[in-house]
Amino acid sequence: MNKKAKRDTKCCKCHEKFEVAYYRQDPCLCKKCTRNKRLSNKVKELEEIAKPKITNQYCQYLFNLYLQHLHQYKIKPGQVQQTSDLIEVFSKNNFKRISSWERIIHESKKFKKKYGEKHSCGCPFSKIGNILTELGVISPKREECGHYYPRLFDQLSTNSVKIVKSFIERQKQSNLSPHTVIRRLEILVQFEKWPLSSNLLSVGTLDLQNYFNALKSKGYTHSYILQVYINLSTFYRWAKSEKKVFINPCDSIEIKNGPKQIVVCSESQCKKMFQFIKNPNSDPEQAMLLALILVWGLRGEDLSFAQTDFNEKRFKIILRRKKLTNAKYYNREQILELPISPQWFYQLQKKFIKRWHIQYGQLKNIFPKYYLMLPRYRSAWPLSKSTITHRVYEATLAAIGEKIPLRVLRKTCGHLHTIHNDSSLLSRLGWSHHYCFNYTWVPKVYFSSPKS
Numbered sequence: 001m002n003k004k005a006k007r008d009t010k011c012c013k014c015h016e017k018f019e020v021a022y023y024r025q026d027p028c029l030c031k032k033c034t035r036n037k038r039l040s041n042k043v044k045e046l047e048e049i050a051k052p053k054i055t056n057q058y059c060q061y062l063f064n065l066y067l068q069h070l071h072q073y074k075i076k077p078g079q080v081q082q083t084s085d086l087i088e089v090f091s092k093n094n095f096k097r098i099s100s101w102e103r104i105i106h107e108s109k110k111f112k113k114k115y116g117e118k119h120s121c122g123c124p125f126s127k128i129g130n131i132l133t134e135l136g137v138i139s140p141k142r143e144e145c146g147h148y149y150p151r152l153f154d155q156l157s158t159n160s161v162k163i164v165k166s167f168i169e170r171q172k173q174s175n176l177s178p179h180t181v182i183r184r185l186e187i188l189v190q191f192e193k194w195p196l197s198s199n200l201l202s203v204g205t206l207d208l209q210n211y212f213n214a215l216k217s218k219g220y221t222h223s224y225i226l227q228v229y230i231n232l233s234t235f236y237r238w239a240k241s242e243k244k245v246f247i248n249p250c251d252s253i254e255i256k257n258g259p260k261q262i263v264v265c266s267e268s269q270c271k272k273m274f275q276f277i278k279n280p281n282s283d284p285e286q287a288m289l290l291a292l293i294l295v296w297g298l299r300g301e302d303l304s305f306a307q308t309d310f311n312e313k314r315f316k317i318i319l320r321r322k323k324l325t326n327a328k329y330y331n332r333e334q335i336l337e338l339p340i341s342p343q344w345f346y347q348l349q350k351k352f353i354k355r356w357h358i359q360y361g362q363l364k365n366i367f368p369k370y371y372l373m374l375p376r377y378r379s380a381w382p383l384s385k386s387t388i389t390h391r392v393y394e395a396t397l398a399a400i401g402e403k404i405p406l407r408v409l410r411k412t413c414g415h416l417h418t419i420h421n422d423s424s425l426l427s428r429l430g431w432s433h434h435y436c437f438n439y440t441w442v443p444k445v446y447f448s449s450p451k452s
Contacts, residue, residue, distance in 0.1 A: 039075040043067070043083055050087045058097065059090040062128055069127045072364045072379070078121040085115045086124050100138055102146035104129035130381065134367055140305070140382060143322060145178035152182075155189050160200045164188055167238055187231045201245055205252040208232065212255065222258045229255045262439065263408055264415040266446040269400055270294075276399035278344050284351040286395035289373070291348070292317075293392070293406065296336060297413040297429045300388045300406055306372040308356065314340065315349045317372055332430025402449040414439045 011028070047067060054060045066086060070079060089111065098104060108125040132138045141147075149168070156164055164185070171181045192200055194211055215225050233250035240248050265273070273294065277287045292298045298306070298319075305320035317336040340346045356374065365380040373383050373391065383391075389406060396404040417425040418439040426436040 039077065039080055040071070042080050043070065043075060046080070046083050046087060050091075053087060053091040056090070056094045059093070059095050062095065062098075063087070063090050065128050065131045066124050068366050069131055072366065076121045082115075082121060082124055085111075089114075098129075098132060098138065100146060101129060101141045101144045104132075104138075105147045130379075131366060134365075134369055134379075134381065139322070142385065145182045148182050149185070152185050152189050156192060157199070160188075160192055163201065163239070163244060166242075167235055170238060184231045184234065187228055188235060191228075191232060201239065203236075203249055205249045208249050208253055212253070226255050226257065229253070259443075260438075261443045261445045262411050262415065263445050263447050265404060265408060265412040269404070269447070270412065270416070272400040273396070277348070280344070280347065280351075283395075283398060284348060284355050285373075286391075286398055287348055288352045289391060289395050290399060290409070291345070293409045294413050294416065297410050297426075297431070299410065300385055300392075303373050303388050304371075304382045304385070308370045308372050309335075310353060310370075314338065315353065332428075404447060404449075408447045415444060 050060075050063060054063055063086065066083075070083070095107075098107075104125050108123045111123060111125060129138065129141070133140055138144075153161055153165065167188075168181060168185055171184060188200070191211065194214065196203060196207055212225055212229065215228065229250065233248065236245060236248040236250055239245045273290055276282050277291050277294075279287070289303070292303070302319055307318045307320075309316040309318055315338045317338065319332065319334050319336060321334055338345075338349060340349075359374045359376075360370070360380065362377075363374065363380040364378065369380055371380060371382055373388065374380060375383060375387070392406045392409065393403045396402065396409075413429075414426055414431070414436075417429075418436075424436075426439065427433060
């Protein structure tokens with residue numbers, strides 16, 4: 001084999017060109033694939049060692065989940081040592097069943113405390129948590145709030161921790177959603193970080209008034225300041241009922257509701273977006289994303305966790321139904337069956353399905369999950385809130401040349417369905433009757449992008 005032929009040789013695994021003269025031991029593999037094969041063999045040796053060591057059945061199950069995740073990607077040198085450390089953890093401890101991300105984070109902290117972060121390849125328990133989420137054993141991390149509490153309490157001063165913990169425990173018993181309770185805790189933490197003249201229980205009306213003025217000067221919206229006022233008022237009302245304070249400092253401050261209005265897209269903006277959706281040359285993912293929001297009013301959470309069903313001729317979207325808090329029932333049906341007419345929308349569905357299959361084939365997954373919106377790389381896991389927001393911005397930029405938030409598109413959906421003062425269609429989208437009625441009389445304001 002001459003020198004030129006050696007340089008034209010391709011790796012039989014990654015198909016990259018390499019010079020075979022440097023790799024005489026395995027002439028079919030490049031340097032990276034040779035190293036990955038060597039590390040993979042070391043991990044397989046550790047698997048055989050682990051079988052007699054890990055006697056607990058559930059620990060063996062968790063260890064197998066970790067190995068399944070590990071073999072999906074190219075193995076790093078630190079992961080070999082990490083696997084050895086994990087074998088030691090599972091062989092010495094009998095784990096109870098993991099049912100929340102709070103437990104995953106607790107075990108992760110214990111692992112890092114004992115073995116440090118010398119591996120520089122992430123925590124094994126976080127990887128196990130992702131697979132358990134993929135299996136549906138535990139809820140997605142962003143839907144659980146338990147792991148936020150310790151981090152937020154650590155930011156409070158020692159004088160405030162005890163009283164705030166009592167308040168939060170009372171809020172948890174009030175049948176509020178976990179996100180509402182976390183929001184109240186975040187507002188209290190943010191308020192205490194502001195340079196107060198005294199502690200939380202000695203705050204006066206002047207301190208609060210100065211705080212609201214500071215928020216206004218920093219550019220916070222009136223609705224946000226009103227939200228802060230309501231939550232702080234709730235805290236001090238509780239403190240007064242518990243005889244922690246003598247007066248509620250919020251009683252002397254009045255922050256009125258702003259003018260009621262609904263921000264929607266203008267007629268020209270809607271026209272351009274629907275032209276983009278109907279255009280056969282538009283990106284099918286972006287066109288479908290805009291159609292689902294503008295016509296069916298899907299939220300960011302719906303788009304993150306919605307799954308597809310291609311078993312029949314009709315394209316179906318299966319919406320996720322999480323545990324309810326105060327609501328008694330769901331208004332929206334779980335399965336959204338897309339119509340096959342008009343013809344341009346049916347063609348859009350076919351293009352989207354074709355593109356979806358190509359993207360899904362490029363992703364790595366252990367257990368099949370057919371999410372509607374797929375990531376651009378790595379594993380087929382649900383997209384985060386920020387990723388969905390970014391995708392919506394990409395779609396609106398491609399359609400009309402400006403960024404429009406998802407919440408404005410959803411309100412535009414409500415506006416389009418109630419142009420003739422009939423809100424009956426909105427109730428079929430899962431919106432409450434009170435919220436639907438607002439669209440029949442509340443003034444509409446056209447959205448305009450902020451000037452850069």
